[in-house]
Amino acid sequence: MERLFQFLKIGINEKIYIKDPESTSLGKRIVEESILLIHEIGFEAFTFKKLGQRIGSNESSIYRYFENKHKLLLYLTSWYWGWLEYKLVFATNSITEPREKLKTALAIVTKEVEVDSNFSHINEVLLSKIVINEYSKSYLTKEVDADNKEGYFVIYKRLVNRLSTMVKEVDPTYKYPSSLASTVLEGSLHQHFLRDHFVSLTDCHEKGDPTEYFTELVFNALNNTPNG
Template sequence: MRTLLSNIKVQVNPKIYIKDPETSVLGRKIIQESIILIDEIGFDSFTFKKLGDRIGSNESSVYRYFENKHKLLVYLSSWYWSWMEYRIVFATANIADPSEKLRKAITLVTEKIEDDATTDYIDESVLNRIIIAEFTKTFLTKEVDLENKEGFFLIYKRVVNRIVDIITEISPDFPFPKSFASGIVEGSLHQHFIKDHFKTITDCNDDVSPTDFYLHLATFITKQP
């Protein structure tokens, strides 16, 4: 799968950026260093000025790629979910048993992410921490409906709907496939967060992972008549 992924360009809605950062050395550096900086100081404290100082360039150079830091965060999130979609597609393509396919998809979207060596300027393990901590900030805004119409969250929704399709394949009469699938994808981010910060309100810990929790929930789907 690594060889296949290395030959694929992750697709992001061009309406999110002004200039595609993957088309230049500076653009890739902006993406690489913004991930590291957001992870270090948090999105609220992150500014283009701080990013410019970090990459040794003017703040204005960052604005040539992104209108604002919100669009940059949406870009990073879109990149992550597109990368995740490719992983799900390739990992489940040759699995005939839909129940096993569901377990594989759940594992991929809920597990702790390691860096993918095939993407040389993006550390997916760090990006995953940003998604866990900051992803909801991409859509908990007054502009969410407009940005949704513009397709900003299309890739994220595709990931959810791929799981919906597997659930429906297993149990066509299950009444809540979309709620269950979106609960897995979004809920796993929440479980990872509270596992680290609010330990008293989750059963996930060093021995029980969010993946364990959602794989257990999935048994209720696979047992459906």
């Protein structure tokens, strides 16, 4: 799995950046260090000036890669969802039994990211924490529809659709496969957040718990049908 990322590149919509950060070493440092800095101080307090100071580069140089910090966030989160998508596809590809396939997919999508692959400049553990804390901000804006039209959310949408398709394969009569898929993806981020900040609002305290909770939830939703 890890070795794949040595030669595979996550395909991100080219309109998200001005200049491909993967194409230069400065670009890679921008991505690498922005993850650390956003994780440290949060997206609101994060600025290109601070990032420049941190990587010993100039604010204006960063602006040549990304139009603004919102685009950088779209880039980082797209990378994350693309990375998860690869993991999901590779892990489920060979499985033919629909229930087994869905179960594997749910595990990948809901479990905590704990090991950094160490093969790229991107720290997936910290990036997953950024996604938990900041992803919603990338679409809860007045520009969502325009951004969506530009294709800035395609990877995420494709991931939801993959999950949705797997749900349908388990139960073609289920009325809400897309809602279930989007609830799991979004809900999983939310449960992870609650575990860290609002302990009383979740029961997912043990390791592996969000996975178990969502797996039960999904299979029970599909259970009580003729094909369940």
